[in-house]
Amino acid sequence: xxxxxxxxxxxxxxxxxxxxxxxxxxxxxxxxxxxxxxxxxxxxxxxxxxxxxxxxxxxxxxxxxxxxxxxxxxxxxxxxxxxxxxxxxxxxxxxxxxxxxxxxxxxxxxxxxxxxxxxxxxxxxxxxxxxxxxxxxxxxxxxxxxxxxxxxxxxxxxxxxxxxxxxxxxxxxxxxxxxxxxxxxxxxxxxxxxxxxxxxxxxxxxxxxxxxxxxxxxxxxxxxxxxxxxxxxxxxxxxxxxxxxxxxxxxxxxxxxxxxxxxxxxx
Amino acid sequence: xxxxxxxxxxxxxxxxxxxxxxxxxxxxxxxxxxxxxxxxxxxxxxxxxxxxxxxxxxxxxxxxxxxxxxxxxxxxxxxxxxxxxxxxxxxxxxxxxxxxxxxxxxxxxxxxxxxxxxxxxxxxxxxxxxxxxxxxxxxxxxxxxxxxxxxxxxxxxxxxxxxxxxxxxxxxxxxxxxxxxxxxxxxxxxxxxxxxxxxxxxxxxxxxxxxxxxxxxxxxxxxxxxxxxxxxxxxxxxxxxxxxxxxxxxxxxxxxxxxxxxxxxxxxxxxxxxxxxxxxxxxxxxxxxxxxxxxxxxxxxxxxxxxxxxxxxx
Numbered sequence: 001x002x003x004x005x006x007x008x009x010x011x012x013x014x015x016x017x018x019x020x021x022x023x024x025x026x027x028x029x030x031x032x033x034x035x036x037x038x039x040x041x042x043x044x045x046x047x048x049x050x051x052x053x054x055x056x057x058x059x060x061x062x063x064x065x066x067x068x069x070x071x072x073x074x075x076x077x078x079x080x081x082x083x084x085x086x087x088x089x090x091x092x093x094x095x096x097x098x099x100x101x102x103x104x105x106x107x108x109x110x111x112x113x114x115x116x117x118x119x120x121x122x123x124x125x126x127x128x129x130x131x132x133x134x135x136x137x138x139x140x141x142x143x144x145x146x147x148x149x150x151x152x153x154x155x156x157x158x159x160x161x162x163x164x165x166x167x168x169x170x171x172x173x174x175x176x177x178x179x180x181x182x183x184x185x186x187x188x189x190x191x192x193x194x195x196x197x198x199x200x201x202x203x204x205x206x207x208x209x210x211x212x213x214x215x216x217x218x219x220x221x222x223x224x225x226x227x228x229x230x231x232x233x234x235x236x237x238x239x240x241x242x243x244x245x246x247x248x249x250x251x252x253x254x255x256x257x258x259x260x261x262x263x264x265x266x267x
Numbered sequence: 268x269x270x271x272x273x274x275x276x277x278x279x280x281x282x283x284x285x286x287x288x289x290x291x292x293x294x295x296x297x298x299x300x301x302x303x304x305x306x307x308x309x310x311x312x313x314x315x316x317x318x319x320x321x322x323x324x325x326x327x328x329x330x331x332x333x334x335x336x337x338x339x340x341x342x343x344x345x346x347x348x349x350x351x352x353x354x355x356x357x358x359x360x361x362x363x364x365x366x367x368x369x370x371x372x373x374x375x376x377x378x379x380x381x382x383x384x385x386x387x388x389x390x391x392x393x394x395x396x397x398x399x400x401x402x403x404x405x406x407x408x409x410x411x412x413x414x415x416x417x418x419x420x421x422x423x424x425x426x427x428x429x430x431x432x433x434x435x436x437x438x439x440x441x442x443x444x445x446x447x448x449x450x451x452x453x454x455x456x457x458x459x460x461x462x463x464x465x466x467x468x469x470x471x472x473x474x475x476x477x478x479x480x481x482x483x484x485x486x487x488x489x490x491x492x493x494x495x496x497x498x499x500x501x502x503x504x505x506x507x508x509x510x511x512x513x514x515x516x517x518x519x520x521x522x523x524x525x526x527x528x529x530x531x532x533x534x535x536x537x538x539x540x541x542x543x544x545x546x547x548x549x550x551x552x553x554x555x556x557x558x559x560x561x562x563x564x565x566x567x568x569x570x571x572x573x574x575x576x577x578x579x580x581x
Contacts, residue, residue, distance in 0.1 A: 009341060011272035011282045022272060022284070024341050052309050056341060078311050079284050079318060081270070160537060178314025178537045248307055 009060075014102045021095055022079035023072030024056070025106055026063035036111040036135050036266040037103040038062050040071040041096060041120035044087070045153075045179035047240035048077055051117055053248040054239050054255065058115070061259045067266075068107035072099045074123075085180035089123070089188040096127035104133070111135040113266055115258065118240055119143045122192060128200040136265050137205045138258055141238075144218050146192030153181070194218060199227040206261045208254060210236040232257060268325060273332075275365035281358055282341040283310060283334025285370075286325040294328030298399070298557035299372040301362050302333040303355070303387055305380030305404070305535075309340025312380070313535040316542050320378070323546050324553060330370055332362055336386075352389065359390040363397050376400040376556055378549065381407060381534070391491050392482050400492040400556030402549055405501050405534055408510035409475055419473065422459040423509060424502045425452070430460070476510045483514065483524075493524040494552040496545065498532040525552060 010025045028034075040055055042048050059069045073080040074095050076087035100112050113136035116124030121142025128134040143149040153176045160177050174181045199205070199222050207219045207229060219231035236251040243249065271285045302317050304310060310333040311318050321331040336355050338344035345354055359377060366372040375397050377387035384403035391398045433439035442448045486493060497504040507526070508515065518524045527548045532541035 009282065009343070011274065011284075011341060013270065013272055020270070022270075024282070046314070049308060049311065049313060049315075052311075052340065053307075078315070079270070079272075084315055163533070164531065164538075175539050178316070178535070178539060178542060180539060246306065 012102075015095075015098045018081065019075055019091075020081045021072050021075060021098060023070050023099065023102070024059065025103070026059045026069040026071070027106075028063050028066050028068060030066050032066055033068065033107070034066045034266060035109050036113050037068040037070070037107040037109045038113045038115060038262065039096070039099050039103055039124075040069065041099075041114060041116035041124045042071070042073065042078070043118035043120050043240055044074065044077060045181075046156075046177050046242070047118050048073075050240050050242065050248060052078075054250045055117065057250050058255050058258060061255060062262060065259060065263050067113075067262065068103060068109065070099055070103035070106070072102075074120075083180075085182045085185075088185055089192065092123050093127050093130075096123055097131070100127075100131070100133070111266070113137070113262055115262070116140065116142060119149065119189075122146075122194060125194055125199070126197055128203055129197050131200070132202070134200055134203040136262060137200065137203045138262065139205065139207045139218070140254065140258065141209055141211065141240075142194065142207070142218070143192065144194045146189040149192070150186065150189055195221055199225050201225065201227050203228070204265045205229045206232065206258070206265075208232045208234060208257065210234055210238065210251070210254060230261065232261075268322060273334075273365070275334075276337075276342075276358060276361045280343050281334055281337065281361060283332050283362070284321070285330070285332050286321050287330045288325055288328070291328040292330055294559045297330070297370070297372050298374045298376060299330040299332060299363075299366050299370070300324050300376045300378055300402075300553060301359065301366075302331065303359060303377060303379035303383035304336050304339050305383045307339055310335050311340075314537055314542055316536055316545065319542060320546055320549055323550060327550055327553070328559065329376075329553060329557070330366065330372060332366060334358075334362060352386070355386040356390045356393065359386060360393070360395065363395075367397075373397060374399045374557065376402060376553055378402040378404070380404040388482070388486070388493075391486050391493070394489070396489075398491055400494070400553070401486075402494050402496065402552055402556075404496045404545070404549075405498055405503050406495055406507060407503055408479055408506045419459075419509075422456055423505050425456040425459075476512065479510045480512065480514050483511065483518070487518055487523050492552075492556040494556070495524070495526045496548055496552070497526065497528050498534055498536065498541075499528050499530050500533040503534075504528065525555075527552070 008027045008029060010027060012023055012025055013020045014023060015021045040059055042055055043051050055071055059071045062069050074087060074092045076082035076084055110133060112133055114124040114128055114134060115138040117140040121139040124137060125139055125142060128137050157176045205222060205227055216231040219229050222229045234253050234257055236254050237249050239249040239251055269287055269289060273283050273285050275281050302321055305312060317333050321333045324331045335342040336358050363375050377390055377398060379387040384406040387401045388403055391401045495507060519526055529541060529544050536542050536545050
């Protein structure tokens with residue numbers, strides 16, 4: 001499909017009153033619009049901030065090739081309703097459903113492709129397992145085990161505390177660099193284990209990992225469950241981590257790869 | 268709390284969130300607070316602090332608008348070749364125009380962190396009578412390029428780093444005692460620090476500082492209430508003191524502007540406690556700039572003491 005440079009970004013609030021979610025709906029302006037819509041599930045906490053620019057670019061590129069795209073903030077994150085310490089994994093899974101319903105209604109399509117990065121990837125995977133309208137699933141460096149993810153977060157917080165004077169190291173408040181991590185959420189994240197979730201075997205999947213040291217265990221696990229998986233290893237910076245100069249990274253190669261795979265897999 | 272996603276600007280491409288509490292929105296005589304991007308981080312802000320600030324201000328009766336400048340966050344880039352400092356000021360003015368046309372707001376407080384503070388200040392400098400206040404968080408007295416060119420500014424940053432961080436850092440001492448430090452640089456910086464301390468009453472006369480003082484005088488004389496809010500752990504505080512010199516102290520003493528220092532915080536307010544302290548100060552200063560209608564008889568509403576010399580503690 002030819003690339004059409006025109007797209008319209010429409011900022012919207014949607015969902016139930018009191019728990020309204022914010023999203024940007026990227027509406028393709030080309031004459032040929034795909035019959036599958038894309039929902040982008042963003043990461044959480046500080047990772048959301050660092051990845052925002054890259055995921056906006058991804059949405060724009062997908063829209064340019066004809067996909068209606070909804071990029072949204074989970075409850076208690078970004079511009080969505082709720083305080084940072086009110087989010088739960090259960091609520092976020094519900095949010096994926098609300099976002100899927102929203103994009104289907106706006107685009108007038110029946111099929112969805114979920115794209116998730118980091119914790120957003122884990123949530124996309126879990127939500128897809130419960131739905132029958134998921135045609136595709138892209139897991140970009142997903143969180144596979146909650147315990148490993150938590151230990152990364154706690155390590156980051158511990159490094160941040162080292163930069164502070166001892167008198168100002170408040171360890172009583174559960175937080176990760178300015179984002180609350182209440183006990184309930186921590187427990188839910190700790191229990192997160194994608195190997196224990198039966199995958200959606202009807203959806204085509206792309207697992208994309210950018211880290212050299214991570215092997216494709218998840219992909220092998222999915223294949224063992226008869227899922228239709230393509231695994232790609234594309235070396236790229238960990239865009240969800242802070243950079244020395246404060247820049248927000250947009251990795252060209254993973255974005256191109258996701259757009260190419262999604263375009264090829266969906267009409 | 269009502270939050271509404273909006274698009275505005277000359278090509279209707281600037282994306283933002285309007286927040287207000289309809290029942291109390293007129294308490295501040297229809298004053299809006301506009302939050303301007305801090306650096307390249309989108310309108311949510313580092314640690315989601317802009318969302319927290321916007322909601323706290325809305326809960327206090329202000330209409331608030333947080334939005335993305337062109338090329339940042341959700342707003343697409345411009346294609347008219349206008350430089351960022353100019354387009355950002357124009358877009359801050361677009362935001363005021365939008366709020367006037369849609370909500371009837373005529374008075375504005377501009378709030379920004381880091382480069383957003385610079386844009387807020389530059390917009391306030393534009394002789395725009397609609398701007399009644401500016402809340403400038405970690406205000407960069409010089410832009411990054413000028414600061415790199417200016418030898419004193421570089422030395423001041425280095426001295427700040429040694430004084431604030433290196434002296435408490437085991438690894439720094441290890442490097443110093445095992446011959447792995449840059450002794451020449453260290454001596455130069457320490458000598459600069461000693462000179463600064465001994466010549467505390469001397470005014471720095473760099474042309475960039477003079478420019479800043481002229482602009483500050485112009486803004487303050489127009490009765491725009493300027494509040495600088497600085498992280499204790501950010502070198503821009505020292506830079507502001509040097510750039511403002513005696514004039515800054517004078518204006519503080521006359522209660523014509525305020526400087527608050529958020530104790531122990533870093534540049535991005537990267538802990539929940541820092542964010543809480545920041546929000547408290549912003550609310551206090553916003554109330555000072557645009558008091559509730561029931562408080563209007565008070566003659567000088569910015570009279571809450573500035574904490575230029577004592578540090579703010581919650």
